[in-house]
Amino acid sequence: MRTRPAPAAPTRATLRATSAPAASEPGGGRLAGVTTMVGSGLSNQTGAAIGSLAFPVLGPVGVVAVRQYVAALVLIAVGRPRLRSFTWAQWWPVLLLALVFGTMNLSLYSAIERVGLGLAVTLEFLGPLTIALASSRRRVDVGCAVIAAAGVITLMRPQPSTDYLGMALGLLAAACWASYILLNRTVGRRVPGAQGAAAAAGISAVMFLPIGIAVAVRHPPTAGAVACAIAAGVLSSAVPYLADLFTLRHVPPRAFGLFMSVNPVLAALVGMIGLGQGLGGPEWAGIGAIVAANVLSIVTSRS
Numbered sequence: 587m588r589t590r591p592a593p594a595a596p597t598r599a600t601l602r603a604t605s606a607p608a609a610s611e612p613g614g615g616r617l618a619g620v621t622t623m624v625g626s627g628l629s630n631q632t633g634a635a636i637g638s639l640a641f642p643v644l645g646p647v648g649v650v651a652v653r654q655y656v657a658a659l660v661l662i663a664v665g666r667p668r669l670r671s672f673t674w675a676q677w678w679p680v681l682l683l684a685l686v687f688g689t690m691n692l693s694l695y696s697a698i699e700r701v702g703l704g705l706a707v708t709l710e711f712l713g714p715l716t717i718a719l720a721s722s723r724r725r726v727d728v729g730c731a732v733i734a735a736a737g738v739i740t741l742m743r744p745q746p747s748t749d750y751l752g753m754a755l756g757l758l759a760a761a762c763w764a765s766y767i768l769l770n771r772t773v774g775r776r777v778p779g780a781q782g783a784a785a786a787a788g789i790s791a792v793m794f795l796p797i798g799i800a801v802a803v804r805h806p807p808t809a810g811a812v813a814c815a816i817a818a819g820v821l822s823s824a825v826p827y828l829a830d831l832f833t834l835r836h837v838p839p840r841a842f843g844l845f846m847s848v849n850p851v852l853a854a855l856v857g858m859i860g861l862g863q864g865l866g867g868p869e870w871a872g873i874g875a876i877v878a879a880n881v882l883s884i885v886t887s888r889s
Contacts (some may be wrong), residue, residue, distance in 0.1 A: 619836030633821025643811035644714030651798035656819025656885030658791035665784025690762035700752025704854030737875030
């Protein structure tokens with residue numbers, strides 16, 4: 587889970603960029619930041635791939651439930667929210683953020699089960715890309731929107747094997763990610779530090795408790811499935827969150843956003859190598875168009 591957005595880097599991780607000043611130091615600090623970015627991206631996508639291995643036993647719902655528990659433990663330990671001091675003006679965006687957080691992960695993992703890791707993550711990436719392009723009045727961003735739309739059309743073109751429900755779940759994850767960015771902005775302004783994100787993660791975990799119990803009763807989990815689900819929570823929530831806190835101290839937000847743009851490509855490669863989810867030429871072209879639209883928008887930005 588990530589917090590607070592920065593205009594030039596529209597990703598979950600860069601939601602913290604406005605409050606975590608990036609250092610401009612050269613040499614070792616910058617190299618360490620870049621290395622951490624690479625590790626964070628690979629950890630995130632590898633965690634999702636490992637989590638999908640538990641789908642036959644736990645299903646996407648069970649895996650997401652475990653991931654929510656892990657994210658809550660990490661964020662509460664880091665944020666240490668003082669819930670009794672929250673006012674209603676602070677509580678309502680936190681509650682909405684908790685709902686969006688759970689829905690986002692559930693729709694993404696459900697999409698991964700149906701259309702594969704690469705396509706699911708690419709469709710989800712449309713959320714922050716839409717936020718970035720919608721807030722701009724530049725002609726180049728209109729062109730970026732057209733390029734991204736062409737990529738989406740390529741990915742969702744009618745075929746006998748097209749899974750439209752899986753695609754719809756990926757788009758739902760994108761809508762949730764966009765909402766997540768906007769809500770995080772509100773929470774970041776009203777709740778100090780990481781308390782708001784921590785509280786939202788904790789509430790989301792509580793919401794998933796009965797779901798997790800129901801899944802465990804209906805489908806008794808195996809040790810291997812639980813281990814995969816926990817690994818997904820650690821690799822896709824805990825590691826990226828802590829790694830990005832370090833990265834944004836050493837790498838400018840724009841550079842961070844540029845690197846995070848390649849996450850759909852990383853997801854496709856991890857899915858291909860780790861899960862055997864091969865993609866054809868048109869799918870790679872669609873992914874490339876969406877990534878290119880985001881990169882072009884950030885590179886030409888004056889902010």
